Amino acid sequence: MGSNSVVPFQDLNLYPEPPTGPAPAPVIIPKIEPKSEPLDEPLPTPQSLHFSTPSPAPATAPACSPSSSEADVYSEYYRISEMFRSAFAQRLQKHGDVAILPDSDLNSRAIVPVPNPETQVSDIVITPRSGRKYLTRSSELVRVTDLKPDDQRYFRDLIRKTRMLFDSLRVFATAEDEKRKDLMVSHRKTRGDLKASAFMRHSGLWLNRDKRIVGDIPGVSIGDVFFFRMELCVVGLHGQPQAGIDYVPASQSSNGEPIATSIIVSGGYEDDEDAGDVIVYTGHGGQDKHNKQVVHQKLECGNLALERSMNYGVEVRVIRGFKYDGSISGKVYVYDGLYRIIETWFDVGKSGFGVFKFKLVRIENQVEMGSSVMRFAQSLRIKPLEVRPKGYVTLDLSRKKENFPVFFYNDIDGDHDPIFYEYLMTTVFPPYVYNSGSNNGCECIGGCLDDCFCAMKNGGEFAYDMNGILVRGKPLIFECGPHCRCPPMCRNRVTQKGVRNRFEVFRSRETGWGVRSLDLIQAGSFICEYAGVVLTREQAQIFTMNGDSLIYPSRFAQRWKEWGDLSQIFSDYVCPAYPSIPPLDYAMDVSRMRNLACYMSHSSSPNVFVQLVLYDHNNVCFPHLMLFAMENIPPLRELSLDYGVADEWTGKLAICS
Known part of the structure; x- marks a missing residue:
């Protein structure tokens, strides 16, 4: 960062008064x-x-x-x-862009110009400030x-x-x-x-x-x-x-x-x-x-x-x-x-x-202005072929399996690879997964409350608010399932209802394949499942020998810990550790069957994170990989995940071992 990265604004006293006319x-x-x-x-x-x-x-x-x-x-x-110390002052000090005045309290600093209105100032100094x-x-x-x-x-x-x-x-x-x-x-x-x-x-x-x-x-x-x-x-x-x-x-x-x-x-x-x-x-x-x-x-x-x-x-x-x-x-x-x-x-x-x-x-x-992008995205939702006459390969990659069509757009080259995969709505688990664990469900006929059986499995509270927004990330979330008596619109049935937004898989010069939404996605809201075919350790070894594409859920960064982390506000905040689960010791095959999540790019500063969820079975060793928004995601902004291990050539997860 250059020495002029942060400069005091011009001294307005140095400017002459504009000519005055009849007022x-x-x-x-x-x-x-x-x-x-x-x-x-x-x-x-x-x-x-x-x-x-x-x-x-x-x-x-x-x-x-x-x-x-x-x-x-x-x-x-x-x-x-x-003070904006960690975000500004200390970082400038680290790069040698500021002069440091003697100060007994290094944690109490402010960035100000040299206080001399009569002098042209070109440097920023850090001066002590009150402890208030x-x-x-x-x-x-x-x-x-x-x-x-x-x-x-x-x-x-x-x-x-x-x-x-x-x-x-x-x-x-x-x-x-x-x-x-x-x-x-x-x-x-x-x-x-x-x-x-x-x-x-x-x-x-x-x-x-x-x-x-x-x-x-x-x-x-x-x-x-x-x-x-x-x-x-x-x-x-x-x-x-x-x-x-x-x-x-x-x-x-x-x-x-x-x-x-x-x-x-x-x-x-x-x-x-x-x-x-x-x-x-x-x-x-x-x-x-x-x-x-x-x-x-x-x-x-x-x-x-x-x-x-x-x-x-x-x-x-x-x-x-x-x-x-x-x-x-x-x-x-x-x-x-x-x-x-x-x-x-x-x-x-x-x-x-x-x-x-x-x-x-x-x-x-x-x-381009963000408001213009939002208007453009709105037009795409209504009449995509009029707005973009060229580039669309199909207007529904999911073949009507999702609640909303998944557009597939490529105006860069002739690669139409995604249309040749069978589209999955949800992960395919081995049959024995559904035969293990308890099949008990809640008895909430009119709707679930915080004292119901499923709430108790989550530690005594539901993971979502009334609008379906995730309150805080957890090691695992239990949603109400097929053995529960609550209605389909229960507040504890968020991820199993499928996607709520319109998405577009697209070809990118920077990241290869990418995913973006045509809707504004609110922070903490559900996006989609990361779907594939679950393999045991032995099956995964065989598939790897054949060169097939495998996803290892244990490699995903645990970004769920960041969503709902209130440790900066409450000194007694503790990161949720319940419900606890064993290490995820399985892989997912996405070489022939996959969904839109498989095209999301890797990022060390992602806007999407993985939250483990169970709803259709109770085997904690095989949870669903559900994706949630870490921030407000504007329309047409690319969605990204922290895969944990990235391929240096493609920017994607190194899905083959």
Whole structure:
């Protein structure tokens, strides 16, 4: 990583003031508060959490706070949670890109420019900072550039793990809430995303709070999809839990002028115009609780910050929010890259009141917008041959065996190999597997509860929440099976119902064969089974001699331990060890019969993991290999597994011994 990977943002005081012209006569109106997108409920405070958390130090609400009644809500989210030491400072120190000042506390550092506004600064120094856990959010502007590939992977993995912790906490909080509801315990339902973000903040796990990054956030890729606004705050992509404009307030700016760093375009204003690469964004303020413009807007707070960003040529991050069927929150937020503000004006809006408008143009040479990819994927789901007239070999590789057709696409060469395999929906076990073990099932005729027989086999709780999302990874999960009396829609019958999304096997220049979804896949949700024909040790030895393709389940990395790992939040967290199973001493033949999972690529930072599940038999030596999403997977993003052992030539598992 070069010495200029992280540079202080330009001193705005060095820029001359733009020429002034005749200004329009000001409209004398009462102060207009910034418009915020409403939350379903107030943000949780430490006292509202069901777990013990330290009380934060008092914080000061930023300039132009929404209102006195909401000040406490906003002030909670204008504090720094913990320095970004492992993700940023210490890594830069490792590469020799920073100067280290003497410091008795090496675990308490912050990255700031040399504090001299009159001097042109080219280096970053690490200075000691207070031992307080909660500090006011930094106003220091920095830009990250020219990261080396290993650093890009590092930050990507950091973002991935942070988001996985957020999702694990959210699902855990939701599952706990469901338990209290089942037990008829009187309680006020709290949103899981708000609880998760609060826990992470109090544990010092919010990222990028000790600096304001101008431009791309290291580790966040264009096209990344978020289901909740609070997750944007956790990773530092957009620091406002409600307001659509994130900016450094004038009271914190070194030159006394606010500077905007990101906006959310969500269609909340009737005068917005979104053409993709060009946006006409309406400033905030002047709306009532029904999102109706009722007074004129003023050039202050976020509106002034956007105007100042245009004046200084500061690019802003654009996140698009829109409704999405199947989203747990009803909406999704997609990071679409960097834009420049090229024009601003005051206009009369559709409601008859004055509004500020800002024209933003997307910066060139960026990858395709995530929102465009999502629209393209939607078109593929409806009319694939119209969208892609060439390249499809078949529109259903599964031959109607799956719940949804599996597309097969190859526009690179004439290799049509996948169509010659027999498609398996589920793994084929030897007959004797079904004759061993107990065949007892639960007696839950109306639906399973946490005290049923199958829940007891799982340690006294179900592995999934009410939406079928895996709460935490376990060595083995028992689902209800053919000997249970519960209905097919039982919450404990998730993986046996088959795929829920539309997938596409495709030819890739980078990985050979690959798999991608045409749908947005939520973190923790079931994807498909890794299916093949099970062989005993003796059979596997014979098949290997013939050169057939074998999968060894014991080689898969135990990534299930990462999903639901709350050790960073709760000191008494212990990785699940029950139900325990013996080592997997069998192989799977996929040389003639297989399913779509066999075409997934290997990755050391996968977005899919293997979870062992039993449902149609009780022989713990022969579980199903069920695949779950480790993160939110946008449409058309390739799915990847950690096979444990990879072939250096193909990037796939070395499936032949």
